Amino acid sequence: MLSAEDWDKLKTDRNARISLTSQSFEWFFSLYFANYIKYATAPFQKEMMKMASDPTVEQMGVMAFRESGKSSILTTAFPIWAVTGTLQKKFVVIVGRTQELAAMHLRSIADALGDDLVKKDFWPYEVEQNVANAGTITLPKYGARIVAFGREQAMRGLRHGAYRPDLIIMDDIEDTTSVKNPDTRDANHKWFTSELIPLGSDDAKYIFIGNLVHEDSLLSRIRNEMRDGTREGVFLEYPIVIDDTPLWKARFPDMDAINKLERKVGNPVTWNREYMLRLVPDDTQLIKHEMIHYFSKFPEPLRGEHRQMIIGVDPAISKKNYRDKTAMVRITVIGRGSKKKLYIHGNPVNQQLDIVETVRRILLFNKYFKRPRFYVEQIAYQQSLVQLLEQSGEIISVKGVRPSGDKRERVAMIAYKITTGDILFEDSGCKDLVTQLVNLGVAAHDDLVDALTLAVIAYEDDEPKHGGGMSWGSYHIGPNGGIQFGRPRW
Numbered sequence: 001m002l003s004a005e006d007w008d009k010l011k012t013d014r015n016a017r018i019s020l021t022s023q024s025f026e027w028f029f030s031l032y033f034a035n036y037i038k039y040a041t042a043p044f045q046k047e048m049m050k051m052a053s054d055p056t057v058e059q060m061g062v063m064a065f066r067e068s069g070k071s072s073i074l075t076t077a078f079p080i081w082a083v084t085g086t087l088q089k090k091f092v093v094i095v096g097r098t099q100e101l102a103a104m105h106l107r108s109i110a111d112a113l114g115d116d117l118v119k120k121d122f123w124p125y126e127v128e129q130n131v132a133n134a135g136t137i138t139l140p141k142y143g144a145r146i147v148a149f150g151r152e153q154a155m156r157g158l159r160h161g162a163y164r165p166d167l168i169i170m171d172d173i174e175d176t177t178s179v180k181n182p183d184t185r186d187a188n189h190k191w192f193t194s195e196l197i198p199l200g201s202d203d204a205k206y207i208f209i210g211n212l213v214h215e216d217s218l219l220s221r222i223r224n225e226m227r228d229g230t231r232e233g234v235f236l237e238y239p240i241v242i243d244d245t246p247l248w249k250a251r252f253p254d255m256d257a258i259n260k261l262e263r264k265v266g267n268p269v270t271w272n273r274e275y276m277l278r279l280v281p282d283d284t285q286l287i288k289h290e291m292i293h294y295f296s297k298f299p300e301p302l303r304g305e306h307r308q309m310i311i312g313v314d315p316a317i318s319k320k321n322y323r324d325k326t327a328m329v330r331i332t333v334i335g336r337g338s339k340k341k342l343y344i345h346g347n348p349v350n351q352q353l354d355i356v357e358t359v360r361r362i363l364l365f366n367k368y369f370k371r372p373r374f375y376v377e378q379i380a381y382q383q384s385l386v387q388l389l390e391q392s393g394e395i396i397s398v399k400g401v402r403p404s405g406d407k408r409e410r411v412a413m414i415a416y417k418i419t420t421g422d423i424l425f426e427d428s429g430c431k432d433l434v435t436q437l438v439n440l441g442v443a444a445h446d447d448l449v450d451a452l453t454l455a456v457i458a459y460e461d462d463e464p465k466h467g468g469g470m471s472w473g474s475y476h477i478g479p480n481g482g483i484q485f486g487r488p489r490w
Helices: 004-012 014-021 025-032 043-053 070-084 099-113 116-122 182-199 218-228 255-265 268-275 355-368 382-390 407-420 431-438 447-465
Strands: 059-064 091-096 126-129 135-139 144-150 167-171 205-210 234-238 307-314 326-334 341-344 349-351 373-377 397-401 423-426 475-477 483-485
Touching: 004 014, 014 025, 014 116, 025 043, 025 070, 025 116, 043 059, 043 070, 043 234, 059 070, 059 218, 070 091, 070 099, 070 116, 070 144, 070 167, 070 205, 091 099, 099 116, 099 126, 099 135, 099 144, 167 182, 182 218, 205 218, 218 234, 255 268, 307 355, 307 447, 326 355, 326 447, 341 447, 355 373, 355 382, 373 382, 373 447, 382 397, 397 447, 407 423, 407 447, 431 447
Parallel strands: 059 205, 059 234, 091 144, 091 167, 167 205, 307 373, 341 423, 373 397
Antiparallel strands: 126 135, 135 144, 307 326, 326 341, 326 349, 475 483
């Protein structure tokens, strides 16, 4: 920590300033962005600065609570230091969700360059804003350029003289509206891997900044890829509170201060998502945990009582996309008409299976569960799955079903039966299915929900036409969806 005298000396000695701040982004921010600092810099903010300025960290993701200072540090201050400091970057590209937001990022950098001390040390510079709202800042002394683009703008083949982009910062390119559709989320990821990443030079540094807007958002996917080792990089995640300890103690010294802020926000969904980095369903949530009814064992068979096992199958479209998983939910139907109850078995299948593996798994279930009734979602290539099963040479009861309405409509159709306990869930092995139901529209996956609603709705329509019973064999489904032999679970 420098004394007041040392700070005063730095403010009058340009060479000393340049020598100190060019080696340290933290010192650079403390000196040139002093007017941004209202509270003492927190350890997590120092960690952001350290990782950003580390030349060995090529890709860095940051998910932090609102007002954590992440954009001020990484999108406003860091590009200037990256050009003027030891990294010596020549072509900085900042990408925002829209052209307007990208232009705001560039304007913040231009405003920072207008500070008296910054201007004294790094002038000359030029700021341009054209009619297409594409902005440029040039720093001739360093032979460098900083540009900003919206997510929708074409960026392929960008160059600054001999330089391709060597620092790319992606800041908040998604919001809660843009991630609701899985096809849009897939499109964002495809854009990221096919357009943004190839944009950089061989030695480019990438920084990805944002909030938690969805479990399957682009930033969430980047985090998951870095965690499982499929993408090199460092991912930093900062909720406002960890273990009842505020992360920024200079600003929020205790939980009383945190609770005061939470009351000020006044919206539990916003608070959990944008401050605590926890996703919770919004006010349109259809199924809540307290609506779920559980059972620990299946009822004993009664003489003459109708029993039927049905299995809902939602086949994956492809094994290439990690989002696509084949789901199979087994349901034991007991009784008929208004008196029937549907018992959802634990440990449903929810795996990446191609069409051959899916056929094998269904035929295996058909054999060991004594020919249950299969309801298979029939869209696009999935129609061929039903045909393959019918042509397998096995005696199998299978029906292709084209689901009507969207996911929410289908869940709404069975919600009443869930609340009344006409649909019950086994108390072990149903966690993932219940999580998908409760977090519909928020959870990264909903394959199990699709399989469940498909079977329940199709059976309801089909009930007068089928009969048969089910046999109770000496096997059960293991935690990974495979058949295990031994004493029945029920």
